[in-house]
Amino acid sequence: MNAVDLTINLVYVLAAALFIGGLKLLSHPDTARRGNLVSAIGMLFAVVITLIDQEVLQYQYIVLGFIIGGAYGAWKAKSVEMTAMPEMVSLFNGFGGAASLLVGWATIVAMSDMALRFTSGFVFSTVIITILIGGITFSGSLIAWGKLSGKLGSKAVIFKGLRELSIAHLAAFVVVGIAFVYNPDSAFLLGLAILLALSFGILATISIGGADMPVVIALLNSYSGIAACAAGLAIDNTILIVTGLLVGASGLILTNIMCKAMNRSLLNVLLSGFAKPVEMGEVITGEVKVMSAQDAFYVLEAAQAVLVVPGYGMAVAQAQHAVRELQNLLEENNCTVDYAIHPVAGRMPGHMNVLLAEADVPYEQLYEMDDVNPRMENYDVVIVIGANDVVNPAAKEMEGSPIYGMPVIEVYRAKTVFVLKRSANAGFAGVDNPLFFKDNTRMVLGDAKDTINNIIREFGDQ
Amino acid sequence: MEMIYLIFIVLLAALLGFELIRKVPATLHTPLMSGSNAISGITLVGAIASAGGDHEWLTILLGTGAVALASINVVGGYLVTDRMLGMFKKKDSK
Incomplete structure (x- = not known):
């Protein structure tokens, strides 16, 4: 190994150490941003040292490719919606x-x-x-x-x-x-x-x-x-x-x-x-109880502890900022607001957390499923926004259900559950949801963002 | 010998990866994915040798394409991860 190769490889070792250090800093939200920077510095070292390799004789194509790719990547990173x-x-x-x-x-x-x-x-x-x-x-x-x-x-x-x-x-x-x-x-x-x-x-x-x-x-x-x-x-x-x-x-x-x-x-x-579609073992019957945004407000006004369970529907309706506004109003009203996030809520791991972070919800208020389930009884109101399967009690109760056995956020054990939904149809997976028929469940139908804004307006009128 | 040495590296790097990533909390899983997008742009290092060497036109064309694609990952991945992580705030840090 000659001196140049040795130098290159030593810098590679350094770069690898920086990647590893960067990932380690990613283990906490406070240090994560620094971790990303450390990782980027590692990448910079690795790329720059590669350019001095003796096999690299011409730079015009490298620069060309980098400018095209880098510009597209930068534009995409700046412009993408969360x-x-x-x-x-x-x-x-x-x-x-x-x-x-x-x-x-x-x-x-x-x-x-x-x-x-x-x-x-x-x-x-x-x-x-x-x-x-x-x-x-x-x-x-x-x-x-x-x-x-x-x-x-x-x-x-x-x-x-x-x-x-x-x-x-x-x-x-x-x-x-x-x-x-x-x-x-x-x-x-x-x-x-x-x-x-x-x-x-x-x-x-x-x-x-x-x-x-x-x-x-x-x-x-x-x-x-x-x-x-x-x-x-x-x-x-x-x-x-x-x-x-x-x-x-x-x-x-x-x-x-x-x-x-x-x-x-x-x-x-x-x-x-x-797989063949699974037939439901039993048919769910019962009456769905619909509630208006105004009545929902009266219940929320009296609540001491509220849990919000977001799903992909929140992202679709772009309701995260309205949710944050409602959180402020509730907190001013001396009510605690927590969020429970199921691992598969949304369309990618951690997607809901990013949307709520974008709306300035502090990350300490976001809880994982296993943290909230044991204390579900303490919540006066659970607001389910655009989530369906991840709160479906069929996973616990109905052996014939396609999602039977899946760990879910057991919102039905709270005192009251509000389900914000466009209509009372089945969710994404096409699974009927017995939650909608529970005695303590109230459906607030309509676009999630409009519904929350209506509730916020009620707060303003008081 | 050379192959054994490579297998050693593969094994150790995989184990280290599992240990590190297991500690990342669920709340950061999306930035973790976009961040690993950026890191997988390390292919850029391999692409540079193809695009910048004294090769036939086809190699250079493929290499340049690889440089462009990997650069998207590196630049876009790090920037978007930084943008996301900047949004995660503590309760009292307004």
Whole structure:
């Protein structure tokens, strides 16, 4: 190892340490922002030191690519609405996968005939794995992005033969992969591998419904890291390996948390499109009790402790700022306001927390499901805003229900429950919700933001 | 030997990743994801060698594309994470 290579590698070690330190600071909201900065400095070091590599002879294309990508990234980061965060993260996962795919591809193209003959099979194996994972991440993320942003329908798309087609793809990966390792100069095999990866990514994501999207984003996040790691193995670059794995681990942990919160295995989520729809064991009957915003105000005015349970509907209605305003009024009225956030509320892990943070709700007031459930009886009023399945008592009470066994926020144990909802229909998962029929539940129908604003107006009139 | 050495790195980095990420609270999971988007932009380092080397046009084209895509992740990922984390406030810090 000459002096330049040694310097580069030492700086890579430093960069890796900064990434690790940055992630460690991310373990608390107070230090998280500093952690992000530390991580960014690590990235700066890694990129700048790579530029002095002796193999890098010309800078115009690097600069060109960086300006195009950097400008787009900066614009997107500044302009994105917080409600649209799941789409953006999904899109970025896809870009990460595509970048790794291109690096893998370029590595093969750059090899001379001599290199192609004498490079070890291990390198070609890692190249083909990079291309496959990168391709799946790219096309899968684009489909997820389309579904989340409403450009594609959010329903699971199932057609006859989908299962067979998917299995055929997996088999083809193995065959094409092995064939490629023995014939790395074959442009045909390379092209076939890329096409297979892209079409498998589409198949695997298109058959998953909108409610399972948090799992899919987390998993694709993990893939984008694993693709970077595989690219690192292919080009023998340790910083890519280490960093890619940090991201891969992060995505896997989040995937696991999401699956646990839905009481399902990862396999069950990925194959959900193939399952037969579950028939409800029993029909829920009863009367829904509707309440006006004005009556809701009278109850809230007398309340001492209020719990807010937000769901994706809050994001859709952009109601988070109105909720914050209501919180202020309640607190002035000597009432405590807490928020309970289910791990799969919204369309990505932690989405609700960001929306509430945007509306200036202090993070100390946001509680996890396991924190609020034991003291649910103490709340006078629970306001459910645009959430459905995550507060569905069927998960506890009805063995025949598709969501039976899923841990939920047990709002029905509070004294009164307000459900803010557009109409009394089933929620996203198409599951009937017995909560709506409970004696202590009142439905306040209409757009969530309008409803809350109406209640706020009542406060103002007093 | 070289391969064993790489497997060592893979194993240790994966374990370290699991230990670190497990400690991130649920409230920060969205910034964690956008932040890991940014970190996965490390592919930029690999792309630089392809775009800046003395190669044929196809390699340079692929490399430049990879630089652009990875730069989106690096620049966009860090900026949006910073923007989000700036919103998380304590009760009395107005």
